Amino acid sequence: MTVTANSSVLTGLLHSIFGFAQFRANQEEVCRAAVEGRDLLLVMPTGAGKSLCYQLPAIARGGTALVISPLIALMEDQAAKLSALGLRVARIHSGLQREQARQACIEYLRGDLQFLFIAPERLRVPGFPEMLAKKTLALIAIDEAHCISQWGHDFRPDYRMLGQHLPRLRGTNAQTQECAPVLALTATATPAVQQDIIAQLGMVRPARFIHGFRRENLGIEVVEIPVPDRARTISNLLAAAERRPAIVYATSRKQSETLAEELSRTMRAAAYHAGLDSDTREHVQRAFQAGQLEGVVATIAFGMGIDKANIRTVIHAGLPGTLEGYYQEIGRAGRDGAPSRTYLMHSYADQRTHDFFLNRDYPPVEQLNAIFQVLADEPQPVEELRALAKLEEEEFAKALEKLEIHGGARVDFGGHVTRGGTGWKKTYVVQAQHRVQQFEKVLRYVASSECRMTALVRHFGDEEDAARPCERCDVCDPAGAVLKQFRRATHAERQIAQRIVDELRPVEYKASGTLQRNLDLVGRISRDEYEALLDALARAGLITLEEAEYEKDGEVRRFRKVRLTPAGLEVRPATPLALLIAHGVVEEFGARGGLPVPVKRTRAVAGKKNAEVVPSKLTGEQEVLAARLKEWRSAEARRLGVPAYVVFHDRTLMALAAARPANVRQLLEIDGVGPAKVEKFGEAILSLCAIQ
Ligand code: ADP
Numbered sequence: 001m002t003v004t005a006n007s008s009v010l011t012g013l014l015h016s017i018f019g020f021a022q023f024r025a026n027q028e029e030v031c032r033a034a035v036e037g038r039d040l041l042l043v044m045p046t047g048a049g050k051s052l053c054y055q056l057p058a059i060a061r062g063g064t065a066l067v068i069s070p071l072i073a074l075m076e077d078q079a080a081k082l083s084a085l086g087l088r089v090a091r092i093h094s095g096l097q098r099e100q101a102r103q104a105c106i107e108y109l110r111g112d113l114q115f116l117f118i119a120p121e122r123l124r125v126p127g128f129p130e131m132l133a134k135k136t137l138a139l140i141a142i143d144e145a146h147c148i149s150q151w152g153h154d155f156r157p158d159y160r161m162l163g164q165h166l167p168r169l170r171g172t173n174a175q176t177q178e179c180a181p182v183l184a185l186t187a188t189a190t191p192a193v194q195q196d197i198i199a200q201l202g203m204v205r206p207a208r209f210i211h212g213f214r215r216e217n218l219g220i221e222v223v224e225i226p227v228p229d230r231a232r233t234i235s236n237l238l239a240a241a242e243r244r245p246a247i248v249y250a251t252s253r254k255q256s257e258t259l260a261e262e263l264s265r266t267m268r269a270a271a272y273h274a275g276l277d278s279d280t281r282e283h284v285q286r287a288f289q290a291g292q293l294e295g296v297v298a299t300i301a302f303g304m305g306i307d308k309a310n311i312r313t314v315i316h317a318g319l320p321g322t323l324e325g326y327y328q329e330i331g332r333a334g335r336d337g338a339p340s341r342t343y344l345m346h347s348y349a350d351q352r353t354h355d356f357f358l359n360r361d362y363p364p365v366e367q368l369n370a371i372f373q374v375l376a377d378e379p380q381p382v383e384e385l386r387a388l389a390k391l392e393e394e395e396f397a398k399a400l401e402k403l404e405i406h407g408g409a410r411v412d413f414g415g416h417v418t419r420g421g422t423g424w425k426k427t428y429v430v431q432a433q434h435r436v437q438q439f440e441k442v443l444r445y446v447a448s449s450e451c452r453m454t455a456l457v458r459h460f461g462d463e464e465d466a467a468r469p470c471e472r473c474d475v476c477d478p479a480g481a482v483l484k485q486f487r488r489a490t491h492a493e494r495q496i497a498q499r500i501v502d503e504l505r506p507v508e509y510k511a512s513g514t515l516q517r518n519l520d521l522v523g524r525i526s527r528d529e530y531e532a533l534l535d536a537l538a539r540a541g542l543i544t545l546e547e548a549e550y551e552k553d554g555e556v557r558r559f560r561k562v563r564l565t566p567a568g569l570e571v572r573p574a575t576p577l578a579l580l581i582a583h584g585v586v587e588e589f590g591a592r593g594g595l596p597v598p599v600k601r602t603r604a605v606a607g608k609k610n611a612e613v614v615p616s617k618l619t620g621e622q623e624v625l626a627a628r629l630k631e632w633r634s635a636e637a638r639r640l641g642v643p644a645y646v647v648f649h650d651r652t653l654m655a656l657a658a659a660r661p662a663n664v665r666q667l668l669e670i671d672g673v674g675p676a677k678v679e680k681f682g683e684a685i686l687s688l689c690a691i692q
């Protein structure tokens with residue numbers, strides 16, 4: 001086996017075999033490591049091109065690559081693609097005739113195959129691993145490797161067996177003393193799952209490639225909205241054609257139906273959920289793909305097969321259960337690279353919904369045990385078991401499903417159940433606990449005042465890429481938010497902000513509760529107002545807020561560490577603090593019916609509020625607007641019986657003419673325009689500004 005990782009050789013294969021013009025980001029680096037025989041863990045988002053990273057090295061190394069994949073559909077898809085490229089491929093899974101599997105084994109042993117795809121449960125078949133071990137493999141690729149981790153939502157106990165079989169399958173080449181490298185591939189693995197994969201597979205000093213989670217063109221918004229208001233907000237939001245096509249993720253079938261109905265009034269929209277028959281589902285999917293539908297309101301069952309590049313908006317009409325799922329779903333927006341926005345709506349009520357889901361999806365371990373106790377080595381019909389276990393139909397179905405997943409029961413095609421191993425309890429309990437923790441991470445994410453994209457990138461373990469704010473989300477660019485409304489901090493709030501900064505200057509950090517008490521704010525502003533002020537300071541880049549916990553009386557308590565940033569340290573008593581405080585949700589938006597004006601705004605750093613810089617010279621168009629505003633101001637002043645400057649200073653008027661705000665948020669950005677003025681004059685000014 002000659003192993004060359006020469007760049008031109010790799011590029012040559014890329015052109016001649018795969019017909020691709022060039023490597024995508026990171027592919028070449030990964031291929032080189034694999035060709036050189038290194039174990040590697042590859043974590044890249046769906047669609048990034050992970051398959052090539054084992055396929056090309058397999059060809060470069062020569063011999064047969066063993067590919068382990070959990071789903072027949074995935075296997076069939078990959079195998080068909082490789083065959084179409086003229087490569088020699090076989091697969092062995094339960095959907096095939098015995099004869100086909102036998103033929104595949106013969107070809108494998110003859111050394112005729114370049115790729116052999118198998119499902120992990122094959123390794124349970126007596127003699128099969130031994131048969132595989134007769135040949136030295138080029139490499140072993142494990143697709144969807146997160147299935148091996150009991151923390152992953154797709155945990156498959158059969159993947160656990162890989163660990164014990166891999167040493168033999170890897171073998172050792174007599175000539176080169178080298179053994180086949182193991183390549184683990186997945187799109188969703190947090191650092192904990194990554195560690196688990198490496199340990200379970202017994203990977204040797206693996207190279208880790210964790211890349212590509214940042215999406216430059218996605219603007220993420222997280223908004224607190226009461227459940228009853230969501231339908232109207234979503235429908236207003238999507239009324240602008242520029243925000244479509246759109247996917248709305250609903251938390252229940254019922255919500256998906258009602259939202260779809262609401263949307264249908266203004267656009268071609270449909271519901272999509274697991275309760276619909278497969279014909280309807282397929283029809284919806286196809287119509288959306290083809291552009292006949294502009295909106296789909298779906299439960300999580302939607303999107304696996306969606307390959308639509310121009311989705312402009314993804315909305316979560318309720319809290320998702322995991323950040324992994326959430327990321328996958330928002331990731332469906334803007335595949336074409338054009339600016340796209342995603343909105344996550346939440347409120348306290350979502351937490352209760354989730355507790356309900358958790359209890360439903362992860363029944364108490366006692367229920368699983370009730371079934372396990374009545375199982376025998378002889379297959380029993382499902383219905384008989386249910387009677388013996390004394391469980392309600394729905395409870396029983398869920399508990400049996402979990403028991404099967406965790407290896408405590410085997411269900412055959414005829415609906416007969418046999419007793420499985422005893423190890424199920426441990427993995428089940430760990431998985432259920434992990435689900436709770438995952439949801440807690442979602443809660444922390446929505447409450448956080450860290451850049452949304454950075455938080456997600458870090459969640460997936462790409463620390464290297466986690467240092468840079470995205471400049472597009474509701475945290476980085478509050479003024480650019482579409483749904484979330486901000487107001488300028490009042491004088492009193494700015495004073496408290498100054499005191500917060502002063503209080504933090506001499507210390508490394510303070511717990512947010514302690515800080516509030518030290519400043520004697522308890523009772524003077526509410527906890528919510530105080531927290532909103534901290535968030536505003538964090539958004540302005542003056543402080544950081546870090547989630548932390550401590551134990552007291554055997555209970556874990558959470559708190560936030562408040563710390564000054566270098567910019568915060570520079571704040572002096574005289575520094576004007578331009579802070580934007582979260583202030584509900586925009587009711588009317590897109591005054592001009594379009595997307596938010598794509599001006600890039602710098603973060604509201606102390607003393608550098610962009611609208612404060614009054615231009616000395618106005619353009620012709622701006623002059624016209626200034627004249628119009630002056631005329632209106634005189635009339636307004638006369639009407640109110642006040643001097644003109646009480647309505648607006650000249651400075652403010654010029655700034656208005658220069659900025660030509662299109663909505664209330666942009667209006668609030670302008671110095672001299674506070675909430676009170678917006679309330680009194682906002683509408684009039686916006687309509688003057690809208691005249692072209
Ligand atoms: P993943 O497994 O990471 O989800 P795939 O390996 O299935 O993604 O690849 C997604 C798509 O990208 C496939 O259609 C594949 O052919 C294509 N692709 C992969 N690498 C390249 C490349 N270098 N140039 C062009 N297309 C590529």
Ligand code: MG
Nearest residue numbers: 047050051143
């Ligand atoms: Mg893949």
